[in-house]
Amino acid sequence: MPPVINVEKCNACGVCADICPTDVFHVKKKKTMPVIRYPEECWHCNACVLDCKQKALSLRIPLPLMMLHVEAKK
C-alpha cells in the first residue's frame, strides 16, 4: 500500500507525516517512525518522497491505477 517506508533509512523525523496533504501517516509518539495509517487516502502526489531527506520513502501505485498504454503505431 502506498507509501512505503524503508525502515533502514527512516530517522523518524516526522516530516512526511507533517507535510502529507491527505494525512496518510500517523505518528503515535514524537521521534518514532510513522505508520501508514490511511493508505487508501493517498493521493500519490509524491510530496513525502520529495521531502524525505533520508530518501526513505517510495510510492507503490495500486493496481487499479495502472496506466493503460499500448505500443504507438508508426
Added chain:
Amino acid sequence: MVNLSPNGEPANNRQHRGEVMALRKPGKLNKVKINMIAVDKSPIETDVLVIGGGIAGLMAGIHAARKGVGVLLAEKANTKRSGCGATGNDHFMCYIPKVHGNNLELILAEYYKSQVGGFSDPALATVFLEQSYDRVRDWERWGISMRPHGHWDFSGHAFPGRPRIWLKYAGHNQKAVLTQQAKKQKVKISNHFTVTDIIVRHGEAAGAIALDTTREQPVLRYIHAKSIIIATGCGSRLYPSPTPGWMFNTANCPVCTGSGQAMAYRAGAKLVNMEFPNRHAGPKFFARCGKATWIGLYKDPDSNPVGPFVSVATRELGDITGDIWSDVFTEKFKSGEGPVYIDCSTTSKDDIDYMMWGLVQEGNTGMLDYMAAEGIDVRKHAVEFMQYEPFLVGRGIEIDQHAETHIRGLFAAGDPVGNFRADCAGAATFGWIAGGSAAARAKRAAAFQDIARDPYARKRIRLYSAIMKRTIGPDWKEANLALQQIMNDYAGPHGRSATLLHAGSTYLQNLKKKTTETLKADNAHTLMRGIETLDLMACGEAIFKAAGERKETRAKHVRLDYPFTNPLLTDKFLTIQKKTNGRVQMQWRNRM
C-alpha cells in the same frame, strides 16, 4: 507578536492591530467538553482569518500582512504541500503587455475561449488580467522561476494562429516559496487546523469554528476575526472517481471538498453557476492534472487524430482538443471508435525533454516515477486518456471585484469562487486582491464579536460532539460513497431531468438527514473527513436545486427534458442562497 488570551476571556480590550492573539499553544488551556469533544473556549483573535493555505490563501495572507494587520492562516494540512498546487504547476495564465501588446481585449477574448473562461464575469476577468503580470513579477522576485528558459515562454493550452496566454513556468517549489514569504510577512500559519464553519453576526462575518487535528482527539477552537477569506480550493469526491473503491484517485486534491462553498452557503452567502459540471481529462486510470503539459496528438486506435487543431505537436502548440472537448474521450468510447490515446512518438526529442521537464514542474513526479518503474516510455508508447468525474472549480461563491461576498467582511478567492476562474493564476491574483480588501476592511471594523454563545456555533459543536460520541453508525467513507452514487445517477453529466433531479434531491435529503443523525468518528482525522463529507452534501443540495432551475442544455449541464440551448439564458447566471429562515432562494442575473 503573539499574545496569549488568559482564562478564555474574550480579549476585546486588548486589541492590537497587527497581532494574532491566543494561539495554538497557550500556557493554560481552558478546555471544556461538550459531550465527547473538547472545546477550548479561549478564543483566538485575529484581524484577518484566511481559511486554506493553497495558492489563493497564501497570497491573501501575504498581502493582508503587508498591509499591517494580523493574519491567521488556518490550513487543514501543511501549507508547504497542500491543495491542488501541492507539488507544482507549470502554466500561469497572464497578460504581459510587452509580449501581448496593449490591447487587453484581445487577451480577454482568448481567455473566454480557454478551458477556464466559460463562466466568469467580465469585470472580474478584466481585473485579473490587469493585475496578473504584477503577480508574475512577485513570484519571480520571491524565487519561483517564471522565466526558466530565459524569456517569457507562452507554450501549451494554445490554439494555432491565436495569441498564447499561458505562461510556462517552473512551479515545483511554489508552495515552499509562498510559505516562506508568508512567514517573512509575519503571517501566523496554523497547520493541521481545519476551519469548519463561519459565524455571521448582525450581517457581518464575525468568526469561525476550527478543528485542531494535531492530536489524536480533536479540539475545537473559536476564532474571532474582523475579516475572513475563504480559500479552500476545489471540490473533489462529489462524484465517483475513475477507480471504484479508490476514492482518493482524483486529478485534483482529494481533500479539497467544497468546504468553502458549503461554509459560505450555510452562512448565507450566494453561490453561483453550481449547476454546471466541470470535467477534466488525463491518463487512464492514474487520475492526474497536466494534460496540456503532454506534447502529443490525441489519436484513435488506428492512429488517426481525433481533433482538427494540429498535425504535429510542438511545445508551443500541443493538441488543444482535450482542453475544449474533454468529452472526446467519453464520446469516442461510447461510439465504439475509442479508446483515444495521447501519442507523443512523433514529437521531437527536444520537445519530449521539454515535456518531461514540464511534468516535473506540474508536480507529476509520482506519475513519472511510476512510468519509469513500469517501463512506460512516451517515445514509444501511446497512453490512453479518459474524461474524469465532475468536480467543483469555478463554481461556487459569488464575489465582486474586491473579492468580497454578499456578507460584509467575508471574502473568497481561488477555486471556490463561482463567477471567476483562472486556476493557479486566478488564485494568485484574486488571493492577492482578497488579502488587500480584507485588510482594509479589518482596519475599519469595530471590536471583535464574541461567538461562543452564537446559536449556530453551538448547534455545529453539538453536531460534531454527537459524531464523536457515537459508537455505532456509518463512518465518513460510507456516507461519501452513498453521496457519490446519488450525485452520479441523478445529477450526473450523462443527463438530468426534472423527475431525476427531484428524485435525487429527495434521496440526498434523506441521506444527509441519516448521516447527520448516525455518522460516527473515532478521532480527529475521521471527524475531519466526516465534516468534509457533510460539506459535500451541502454542495450537492445546491447543485440539485440549481440544475432543476436551469431548464436548458448548456455546456456540460445536459437536461434530457430540455435538450436545447436557450438563447434567452445566454449570459444569464443563476445564484442560490440560503436565507436566515432556512428557505433557499434562486435568482437569475446578467453576466456582469
